[in-house]
Amino acid sequence: xxxxxxxxxxxxxxxxxxxxxxxxxxxxxxxxxxxxxxxxxxxxxxxxxxxxxxxxxxxxxxxxxxxxxxxxxxxxxxxxxxxxxxxxxxxxxxxxxxxxxxxxxxxxxxxxxxxxxxxxxxxxxxxxxxxxxxxxxxxxxxxxxxxxxxxxxxxxxxxxxxxx
Amino acid sequence: xxxxxxxxxxxxxxxxxxxxxxxxxxxxxxxxxxxxxxxxxxxxxxxxxxxxxxxxxxxxxxxxxxxxxxxxxxxxxxxxxxxxxxxxxxxxxxxxxxxxxxxxxxxxxxxxxxxxxxxxxxxxxxxxxxxxxxxxxxxxxxxxxxxxxxxxxxxxxxxxxxxxxxxxxxxxxxxxxxxxxxxxxxxxxxxxxxxxxxxxxxxxxxxxxxxxxxxxxxxxxxxxxxxxxxxxxxxxxxxxxxxxxxxxxxxxxxxxxxxxxxxxxxxxxxxxxxxxxxxxxxxxxxxxxxxxxxxxxxxxxxxxxxxxxxxxxxxxxxxxxxxxxxxxxxxxxxxxxxxxxxxxxxxxxxxxxxxxxxxxxxxxxxxxxxxxxxxxxxxxxxxxxxxxxxxxxxxxxxxxxxxxxxxxxxxxxxxxxxxxxxxxxxxxxxxxxxxxxxxxxxxxxxxxxxxxxxxxxxxxxxxxxxxxxxxxxxxxxxxxxxxxxxxxxxxxxxxxxxxxxxxxxxxxxxxxxxxxxxxxxxxxxxxxxxxxxxxxxxxxxxxxxxxxxxxxxxxxxxxxxxxxxxxxxx
Numbered sequence: 001x002x003x004x005x006x007x008x009x010x011x012x013x014x015x016x017x018x019x020x021x022x023x024x025x026x027x028x029x030x031x032x033x034x035x036x037x038x039x040x041x042x043x044x045x046x047x048x049x050x051x052x053x054x055x056x057x058x059x060x061x062x063x064x065x066x067x068x069x070x071x072x073x074x075x076x077x078x079x080x081x082x083x084x085x086x087x088x089x090x091x092x093x094x095x096x097x098x099x100x101x102x103x104x105x106x107x108x109x110x111x112x113x114x115x116x117x118x119x120x121x122x123x124x125x126x127x128x129x130x131x132x133x134x135x136x137x138x139x140x141x142x143x144x145x146x147x148x149x150x151x152x153x154x155x156x157x158x159x160x161x162x163x164x
Numbered sequence: 165x166x167x168x169x170x171x172x173x174x175x176x177x178x179x180x181x182x183x184x185x186x187x188x189x190x191x192x193x194x195x196x197x198x199x200x201x202x203x204x205x206x207x208x209x210x211x212x213x214x215x216x217x218x219x220x221x222x223x224x225x226x227x228x229x230x231x232x233x234x235x236x237x238x239x240x241x242x243x244x245x246x247x248x249x250x251x252x253x254x255x256x257x258x259x260x261x262x263x264x265x266x267x268x269x270x271x272x273x274x275x276x277x278x279x280x281x282x283x284x285x286x287x288x289x290x291x292x293x294x295x296x297x298x299x300x301x302x303x304x305x306x307x308x309x310x311x312x313x314x315x316x317x318x319x320x321x322x323x324x325x326x327x328x329x330x331x332x333x334x335x336x337x338x339x340x341x342x343x344x345x346x347x348x349x350x351x352x353x354x355x356x357x358x359x360x361x362x363x364x365x366x367x368x369x370x371x372x373x374x375x376x377x378x379x380x381x382x383x384x385x386x387x388x389x390x391x392x393x394x395x396x397x398x399x400x401x402x403x404x405x406x407x408x409x410x411x412x413x414x415x416x417x418x419x420x421x422x423x424x425x426x427x428x429x430x431x432x433x434x435x436x437x438x439x440x441x442x443x444x445x446x447x448x449x450x451x452x453x454x455x456x457x458x459x460x461x462x463x464x465x466x467x468x469x470x471x472x473x474x475x476x477x478x479x480x481x482x483x484x485x486x487x488x489x490x491x492x493x494x495x496x497x498x499x500x501x502x503x504x505x506x507x508x509x510x511x512x513x514x515x516x517x518x519x520x521x522x523x524x525x526x527x528x529x530x531x532x533x534x535x536x537x538x539x540x541x542x543x544x545x546x547x548x549x550x551x552x553x554x555x556x557x558x559x560x561x562x563x564x565x566x567x568x569x570x571x572x573x574x575x576x577x578x579x580x581x582x583x584x585x586x587x588x589x590x591x592x593x594x595x596x597x598x599x600x601x602x603x604x605x606x607x608x609x610x611x612x613x614x615x616x617x618x619x620x621x622x623x624x625x626x627x628x629x630x631x632x633x634x635x636x637x638x639x640x641x642x643x644x645x646x647x648x649x650x651x652x653x654x655x656x657x658x659x660x661x662x663x664x665x666x667x668x669x670x671x672x673x674x675x676x677x678x679x680x681x682x683x684x685x686x687x688x689x690x691x692x693x694x695x696x697x698x699x700x701x702x703x704x705x706x707x708x709x710x711x712x713x714x715x716x717x718x719x720x721x722x723x724x725x726x727x728x729x730x731x732x733x734x
Contacts, residue, residue, distance in 0.1 A: 003226065054512070055422070077304065079344025083421045086341050089455050107205065107222055114340035124594065137201060139669060140194040142334040146341060146414075152192050155471035157334045 003099070007109075007135035009128065012121075014047055014068065027072060029045045039065055049101075053081040056087045063092055071117065073102035082115045089147040091115035106130035110138055110161070114145040180477035182551040183316055184245040184479065185330045187295040188475070195292045197298060198338075199726040202226050204381045215508055218364045225305065225343070227283055227298025232605050236262075237287060238301040238625035239277045241556050243329040243353075243518060244272035246545040247304060248552045253294035255539035261287050266533040266539065268524060270596060271350070272310045272556040273301055277603050285480065299337060306336035306417075316479075317565040318518045319511040322373045323380055323683055327473045328409065331464065334472075335410055342417050346424035347432035349417070349526050350389075355380075361559060361569070362674040364388045364397045365650055367434045368416065379466060386416060386718035387438030387446070391471035392642050394649040394680045397437045406469065408454075411462035415454040419446070452643045479551045479566045480648060497708065504587035510563075510574070520550075520564040521557070522579060522588040523594065527623035528616050531597045532560030542584050547603025559596055561589065567706075581613045589693045591628040592636060592701070593619045596647060600640030600657060602663070607640035608666035609657025617694045621703075631701060634714045650674035653700065654681045654717040655693065660734045666693040668700075669727055671718050685731050699729040 004014040017023055017030045023038060029047035031039040032054065038046045039062055050059065059069065069088060071081035088094040089109030097099060100112050101121040111133055113122060122131070141159045144150065151157035180186040187195075196519075202222075209219040223229075237255065254274055258266045260281045262276040269275055270563055279287060291297055310331045316324040332351060336342065336685060342349070352361040353370040363369025365388040375381035382404040390395025404412050420434045425443075438446045495502040497716045510519040512733040522542070524530050534542070542562060546554045549571050550564040557563055567575055579585040588594050595618060598604065600611030615638050622628055639646035640657040648654030654669035665687035672681030701714075703726060718726060 003335070061569070068477055076218070077344055079304075079342075080422060080426075082341045083343065083418055087418075090458065105218060105222075108344070111338075111340035114694055129206070130213075133204070134201075138197050139192055141340075142194065142337045146461075156468060157331065158190055158194075159337055 001121050001124060001125065004122055004128075004131055005118060007128075007132040010119070027067070031066060035062055044082045046096075047099075051083060052084065054080060056084050056092060059088075060092060062086075062096055063096075066096055067087075068097045068099060069094065070101050073100065073104050076103045076105050076108060082111060085112070085117045086115040086146045109134040114141065114148060114161075116147040118126045174658075180475060181247045182477040182479050183326065183552040183555075184242065184247065184368070184476065184553070184677075185333075185472065186475045186477065192292070193293070195295070195297055197273045197291055198297070199285065199288050200219055202288060202352045206281065206285060221303055221344075223522040224303035225300060226284075226288065227301035228281075229302060230605070231277065231603050232352060233603070234277065235279045235281055235284065236275055236277050236603065237298055238269070238273050238275040239291060239296060240308045241274060241296075241299050242697045243309055243315065243326045244313055244332050244556045244558075245311075245315075245326065246554045247294075247544040248554070250294045250296055251539050251543035253290055253296065255536040255543070255683050257290055258286050258536040258539065259508055260290075265533050265535045267530075267599065268534065268556050268560045269560070270387065270560060270598075270645065271301075271308055272558055273308055274556065275599075276355075277599065291634075302348070303343075304341065304347050305343045306345075306349045306351065309336070310350070310361055310366075310558060312354045312356055312359065313521075313555045313563045314510050314519050314562075314565065315355065315555075317510070317512050317517075318356055318358075318512075319513045321356040321513065324601050325370075325372050326352045327469060328355050328370075328372060328382075328406075328687065330472055330476075331409070331469070332413070333411070342412075343547075344420060345417070345421055347421075347429065347434075349434065357676075359674075359676045359678075362647070362650060364678040365394075365647070365674055366388055366397065368413065369397055375403075375405065377432045381405055382409060384412065384416075387435040388422050388678075389433055389435040390644040390647055391433070392430055392644070393433075393435065394644070395439065396653060396680065397435070398438065400443075400447055404658065407463045407465065408459065409464055412450070412454055412455055413460050414462060415450045415457065418453050419449045420471075423449075425707050474698065477551075479553075480644050481514040481517060481566070481573045482568065484514075485570075487516035487569040491572055493575040494572075495568075501573055501589070503629070504576055504585060505572065507587045507591065507629075508589045512566065514566070516569055517566050518569050520567050520572070520575060521589045522584050524561050524584070525588060525594050525619065526583055526586050527593065528620040530612050531595050531615055531619075538582055538584060541578070541584070545578060547577060558590060559594065562578045563596070587625060588628055590633045590635070591629050592622045593628060595619060596651070597638040598640050598645035600638075600646075604640060604644055604645075607657065608642075608659040609666065611638045611639050611640040611646060611657060612691060614655065614657075614666060614690050617690065618697060621694055621698065631705070632711075633714055634701075636697075638674075647674065648672070649680045650678070651681060652713070652718070653697065655661075656687075660686050660687050663689070665689055668693065668696060668730070670700075670723065671715065673715060684723065684727055696730045700726055703729045 025043040045067040050071045229236040321364040354361040368386035371383040381651040384401040385397035555563040597611040637651035637654040640646040668684045669681030
């Protein structure tokens with residue numbers, strides 16, 4: 001599944017754990033219920049899938065050992081993951097990667113980035129043009145990002161969006 | 165021209181719109197970028213790259229609904245304030261893209277009911293030329309922020325809430341975290357102790373007042389709402405300082421976004437969450453988030469407020485002079501004018517000025533509708549008599565905020581010539597009605613014909629004056645867009661075995677004494693309902709004491725007597 005960063009497809013060096021198989025070495029993303037198993041591993045970096053019904057505080061202990069958190073959109077209308085990504089950055093000061101997966105529209109890309117998400121998984125036949133456009137189209141927002149330090153426009157709440 | 169005069173001319177400040185935030189190039193760029201995005205979304209939908217399911221929330225973010233017969237475009241009117249140029253743009257949309265009229269809504273917006281999908285981008289461009297848009301007039305996001313129609317004018321106002329409404333507008337517009345909430349989210353803000361914004365029936369209602377150090381403080385109501393489950397909001401904070409306004413709003417929205425129900429659309433509003441958790445637990449969760457936030461990041465410094473305030477034009481009031489005496493004399497000489505002044509004006513803070521409510525409820529008319537010609541006239545009157553500024557009310561009327569009292573008679577004459585001089589504000593024919601089954605895909609019954617019948621039945625102004633203040637609201641379905649729960653006399657359209665029928669509710673109020681109307685009994689056919697209202701009014705006229713309003717008599721006498729006159733066999 002292609003991974004999108006800064007509007008462009010990049011190579012995904014992570015793999016997802018396979019059900020009822022040992023985790024093995026290398027960079028691996030485990031489901032939430034295999035987190036402790038992952039933490040017990042000694043080789044390779046660890047990522048976890050955070051269901052959107054879980055509070056990010058459940059990752060508080062594990063976070064220093066995590067290089068990646070995947071936030072999820074079962075359907076694009078369900079916006080809980082925006083708050084989760086923001087809370088990971090703002091409250092837990094997570095500096096690793098945050099990836100969004102699931103049903104996501106390019107029209108949401110800007111919002112994801114401004115909540116602290118770095119990369120987005122898109123399906124194999126995705127037309128990349130709307131995603132690249134979504135990144136370049138907007139130059140102004142009318143509120144500070146909850147997590148990014150964007151340049152103010154001179155007065156008020158407005159911000160110039162960071163262009164990659 | 166000398167260099168010096170040229171410099172002075174260039175340095176002269178642009179004329180700012182009275183009563184609302186004046187856009188600059190940055191705001192206009194923002195809008196242009198969003199229109200281009202919408203143009204693309206329409207194209208992607210037409211090309212099949214977006215499914216209708218995917219397109220729906222995107223078009224809704226731009227105020228575009230698919231109704232029974234056509235697309236409907238709902239245009240945002242931030243805090244209900246419009247400039248004359250904007251009103252003319254609305255008239256142009258009515259003429260070029262609709263059937264020559266628009267419909268003012270209970271959220272202080274205006275909607276056009278006959279828009280073609282292929283015209284929507286062009287309509288948004290007309291709006292953008294007048295610094296307007298349709299962003300977030302629908303969808304599961306923070307909707308248009310509503311406010312007091314007498315903001316900046318009312319004698320009883322403690323502070324003009326519109327600067328803070330603008331701050332909330334900017335903050336909530338395409339907020340990255342809160343654009344896909346469990347359900348829609350509505351704010352209202354007032355700066356008067358007299359609640360004219362229905363604060364207690366909003367997801368968040370804010371009442372601003374001057375604080376101890378000269379900066380505003382806010383009472384915060386949360387979890388109010390109408391719809392299927394009418395609930396009066398609870399007071400979460402009474403003393404929220406201005407600097408923490410956005411932080412606290414973020415905290416409320418974060419708790420809601422995380423825990424609001426997403427499994428059932430009818431239980432997804434914040435009111436259900438507040439009820440499920442209980443006020444204390446909800447408040448605790450909000451406070452927990454609030455104290456964990458980096459508050460400096462969200463702090464609204466006085467400088468920021470003042471910078472936004474500086475983008476608002478202020479009316480330059482002339483000294484009162486003879487204005488008060490002239491109005492008194494005009495009223496003495498013209499009885500019809502005097503009656504209109506009595507009902508359709510509101511006391512102004514500036515000596516010699518007065519606010520005017522223009523009734524969009526002529527006898528037998530459709531509540532809230534205005535033709536393109538009427539819109540143009542309203543724009544002209546705003547320019548001539550009220551600093552180019554107009555307000556839309558949540559009761560579907562229009563207000564000229566600042567009229568010199570010695571010009572009031574002229575204003576009234578001009579309005580009367582255009583059929584806009586009806587002296588019925590707050591009377592029984594000042595009916596609020598949703599579009600109902602004539603337009604709406606959700607409705608069970610038509611709201612407009614019964615509104616017109618009631619309006620015709622009680623058209624006699626002498627009778628209306630005799631009845632006094634009486635708020636009738638009509639909703640065409642349980643979603644309650646006509647706010648029938650908050651009416652003294654509410655009417656709810658239902659489907660009764662395939663027939664349109666109407667339930668009557670009594671005793672609701674949307675003001676400081678907020679209460680939810682109680683269902684009187686079984687639903688009736690349209691004409692029976694109109695007759696039943698007549699009998700209710702007759703009973704009230706017999707039973708009232710000492711100048712009581714209908715609502716007061718109902719509250720004192722109780723339901724039984726009112727029920728009897730409607731349902732007991734003669």
